[in-house]
Amino acid sequence: MRILHTSDWHLGRSFHREDLLAAQAAFVDHLVETVKAERVECVLVSGDVYDRALPAVDAVRLCDETLRRIAEHARVVLIAGNHDSARRLGFGSALMDASGVHVRTDFATVGEPVVVGDSAIYGVPYMEPELVRHEWELDDRSHAAALQEAMRRVRADAVRRPEMRTVVLAHAFVTGGEASESERDISVGGSAHVPASVFDGVDYAALGHLHGRWQITDRVRYSGSPLAYSFSEEKHVKGSWLVDLRADGIASEFVEAPVPRRLARVRGRLDDLLADPALDRCEDRWLQVTLTDARRPSAAMERLRRRFPHTLVLGFEPEGGAADAVRTWSGRVRERSPQDIAGDFVAEVADGPATGAERALLDEAFQACRRKEAMA
Secondary structure, three states: EEEEOOOOOEOOOEOOOEEEEHHHHHHHHHHHHHHHHHHOEEEEEOOOOOOOOOOHHHHHHHHHHHHHHHHOEEEEEOOOOOOOOOOHOOOOOOHHHHHHHEOOOOOHHHHEEEEEEEEEEEEEEEOOOOHHHHHOOOOOHHHHHHHHHHHHHHHHOOOOOOEEEEEEEEEEEEEEEEEOOOOOOOOOOOOOEHHHHHHOOOOOEEEEEOOOEOOOOOEEEEEOOOOOOOOOOOOOOOEEEEEEEEEEEEEEEEEEEOOOOEEEEEOOOOHHHHHHHHHHHHHHEEEEEOOOOOOOOOHHHHHHHHHOOOOEEEEOOOOOOOOHHOOEEEEHHHHOOHHHHHHHHHHHHHHHHHHOHHEEEEEEHHHHHHHHOOOO
C-alpha cells in the first residue's frame, strides 16, 4: 500500500504577522496533485491540523476543502494534535467515516483501526497525561506512560490481525528528533519525551508535533510541517513522506513542498549589512536581523526595509555588550517553559525562588489549563 505522511498544517497560522493562508492553500494544491500523480491510497495527517483550538473561519473552510479534494482520490486518516480541540475537530467523525475521511480524536478508541487495503491504521491522538491517567489507571503521569498504554491497546488488537500491516499515527515528542522554536511546549504534567521503542513492531509510525523532517528509525518518522513557522526552521526542507509498504519492508521518498518565501537570519552592523553585496540573495527573503552596532541606530527598520523589504524581526545585541540586557522579552522566554517563566515571576515579587509547594501549585494550575483546553 502507498501512503502519504504529512502533519502539522497549522491552518490559520501567521508568520510574524504575515498571513500564510494563501501559502497553505498552495500547499494543499501540491498535496492533492501528489496524491493523484503518485496514486496514493491513504493520506495520514498526524495532528495539529489547525493552529488554535478555535480556528478562524477561513482556516476551517480551507480544511473542509482540503479533505473533500483528497477524499476524491484517497482515504484519509487524521488525528488531533496538541493545538487542536479534540472535541471540535472530532465533530461528525462517525458520519465522515462513510466518506473515507477518518478523524480520530478520542483516546478511548486507539485500539480500533481504520482498515485500508491490507493495513490496519491506528490513530493515537495527542493525549494530555493528566486526562488519560485516571481513565487508564496509570501510575505515571508522563507522556511516555500514556503512549505506552495506547500502544499496548494497539498491539492487543493488531495481534488478532496477523495478516495485516500495522500503521500508527501519533502526535508526541519522540526522542531522536529536535525541536524548533515554533512547537508549543507539552512538558506540563510530566516529561514530554517518549522513547522510539514504544513503536517497536509496527510497520510504520507516522509522527507529528516536531516541525522538522526527522527519521528516528527507518519505520518511525516525522514529516514535519509543510511551511516554516519560525526562523529556527531556516534550513528545514519541508514536505511529506511518500511510503510504500511492501512485503519485504518499506520504500520511501520525501516529496518537497512549495516554498512561499525563503528565510534568512543575518547579524552585523547596520551600515555593513546595507552595503554587503553577499546579501543580495536575502533581498527577497523573510529576514530576521540582529544588529551589533555599539549604539542602537536610528530608524533601523526603515533603513533595512529599503534594501530588504521583507524584514520581519529586528533585534539588537551590541558587540561587547550584555546581550541579555538588550534582548527582547520574546527572545528571553522563547526556549523556557511556562512553569519556568511563572517561577521567575514568583522570584521577582517574593524576593526569592519559588518553594516546592509553590511550584507544585503552579504545575497544578498549568495542568488545569491544559485539561480545559483539551476538553474545549
